Amino acid sequence: MIVHKFDRFSRKRDDHVIYKALLNQCGVKVISTTEKTEGETPQDMLLEGMLENISEFFIANLAVEVRKGMAQNAKLGYNNGGMPPYGYRTEHIALGQQNTKSVWVPGPREEIDIIRWLFNQYVFENKGYHKIASELNQQQVPTQKGGTWSASTIRAIIINESYIGSKVWNKQDYQTKGKKWRDRSEWIITENAHPALITKELFEQCQAAANRRNNGGGETHKPFGNKTA
Template structure:
């Protein structure tokens, strides 16, 4: 039988030698040789999560399986979670492949897909894989929530005017260059005086040019900075949903105060946002 092999490793797993691409390839080649199968091609997705089927080589492999002149009868993988960690994707893509007379076989989790017991075992392995993925995500979010409550950094870049500082396993913000700090104060001061986003961006670009800097400000960047509570010394997390990326209700935000040195005062923040709120009300839709 001719087979193709599919190899995948996520960015989090790349340091794991047992799951590395060479280790997977060696295991699949050895398994195929023992069975007397011929490997005719391979598809590799590196640093790709199996939470979604939106993987370039995975999709190219599925497309190849749908060709009438394909020269293979099965896809060989190391474990079923290399194929996908989504039960739904397992069902959809395996059903599609079955119509093309292509089987999905695992070297380390061998099953007999054409028997009731084999089908049951394969389904159980897929469910366990999805459970592991969902549970890991839940535990990660729980850890990030606790991290945020204590006022520590939960990923991403530091806001303009700050830099990241690591102490052991914890990351906090420290003040950045004085030039950036003064710029942040100017932005809030100008906003409190009634300057709109477009004019603010223009004034900032003129300021940057006078400094010989190539940095360019846009109105959206300025307004995003004005809405960042980090400048008050707060640490805010969960503004956006981890599931769909949509903005969460402010009541769901986790906000810790006095986490790092503030750049502006509460009074200046309030003054700037009172003006911004007024401009939003007066601006025609």
């Protein structure tokens, strides 16, 4: 098997050892076109191991540096990617030569009106997630992706601090399987990162109403596993 560099075969030292040994049992050698070793002498084996360890270190260190950059980006209120919430759009701003950042700006007026209507219906008209979703579907109001509304979609909006102008990052731990949410103390929350669509007072009223109705369902640090109203 010919690879450009050993890190093209695998970036993890453990995988190198295991899979190269398995291939070797089948009479297959892994050869790098740019890192010349025979892999048979003790010196070559040492060199290969060093190259593999350096590669794994480089990738791990790069991941740390990228995350540091994203954390700093979030603290400044900039977007780290992904689709903005319903009612917002992404806008790119130039900060210098070949340096652009993305921020959220208010979207179409009709979407902003839907968001304000939605929050007001929940807290002042005492309508639950299912009822609000049903009314929006009856009015044939499309969701952000053009589909129909669901109770979970409405709930996600109700607990979303983006609507009071806050940028929240680092909610989830993507290194583990499933949806594992970090403790709120680990979140990076930047206030006034973008224009708010509702008042903080209205948002807090909705959270209080959600707590009363759903036995804690309105807590923004517990997005899953709670009942819906």
